Amino acid sequence: MIKKNEIALVTGASRGIGAVTAKLLAAQGYTVCVNYHSRTDAADQVVKEIEENGGSAFAVKADISKEEGVATLFAAIDANTMPLTGLVNNAGILFTQSKLVELTAERINKVLTANVTGSFLCAREAVKRMSTERGGKGGAIVNVSSGASRTGSPGEYVDYAASKGAVDTLTIGLAKEVAAEGIRVNGVRPGLIHTDIHADGGEPGRVARLAPRIPMQRGGEPEEVARAICFLLSEDASYTTGSILDATGGVV
Numbered sequence: 001m002i003k004k005n006e007i008a009l010v011t012g013a014s015r016g017i018g019a020v021t022a023k024l025l026a027a028q029g030y031t032v033c034v035n036y037h038s039r040t041d042a043a044d045q046v047v048k049e050i051e052e053n054g055g056s057a058f059a060v061k062a063d064i065s066k067e068e069g070v071a072t073l074f075a076a077i078d079a080n081t082m083p084l085t086g087l088v089n090n091a092g093i094l095f096t097q098s099k100l101v102e103l104t105a106e107r108i109n110k111v112l113t114a115n116v117t118g119s120f121l122c123a124r125e126a127v128k129r130m131s132t133e134r135g136g137k138g139g140a141i142v143n144v145s146s147g148a149s150r151t152g153s154p155g156e157y158v159d160y161a162a163s164k165g166a167v168d169t170l171t172i173g174l175a176k177e178v179a180a181e182g183i184r185v186n187g188v189r190p191g192l193i194h195t196d197i198h199a200d201g202g203e204p205g206r207v208a209r210l211a212p213r214i215p216m217q218r219g220g221e222p223e224e225v226a227r228a229i230c231f232l233l234s235e236d237a238s239y240t241t242g243s244i245l246d247a248t249g250g251v252v
């Protein structure tokens, strides 16, 4: 493995899609900042696995939905001499199975703050460091959206779907805003992927229940999303910005 001497930050990377993405980026030579919210043991395990495979990583506990958390996270990145050139806004939360009339402001705000505000704050700090106009090396950002941003998820979680719609719009607007500063911004829309987000959200068997409605007749694996993220972050996508790639098994 050839080390890049560059840092890629993956938010919410102690498990699921984020953990696999962190491992793939480390295998590509990035030093990976493994951000996590609460599970120190799981984040340390991701770092350990990366190091055992010859890569470099460090874990930073921080709530990316809050200014203080984002400040802590980027201070830890700035403590390195290597520049930040990659950001994967992966952290997100989901609560399932509620109609709009049942939604509380508390739930809506939680979802919007984690999924939207968190992506905004991390993108803001990354752009400050990557921008060639500010002395940075340029870089790439990938925002993890959801197929729900297009389907709207009626009767299940329109709050989550709307939050991911905002993430898509952030991707498109920011891509145009920072293109001349050497930064590409793209998104990935996962479909139903086998991770713990469904159990945490309230329905462990959700992927299996809905699999027959997926054109490919199965849920996806975290690796199948992580590979799409890594492609968009890499130089293989050097002329691609403002795009959102579906990894949904055919759900459009």
Ligand code: NAD
Binding pocket: 011, 012, 013, 014, 015, 016, 017, 018, 035, 036, 037, 038, 062, 063, 064, 065, 089, 090, 091, 092, 093, 094, 114, 118, 144, 145, 146, 147, 148, 189, 190, 191, 192, 193, 194, 195, 196, 197, 198, 200
């Ligand atoms: P996951 O629950 O395993 O991972 C999400 C991670 O984000 C968790 O580790 C969680 O602790 C972390 N996180 C949440 N809020 C945070 C915060 N404020 N600060 C720091 N970390 C925080 O789920 P996943 O399926 O791997 O989800 C990854 C991304 O993919 C999410 O953005 C999710 O919305 C999106 N997504 C997942 C699916 C799916 O079916 N699994 C489908 C579409 C989109």
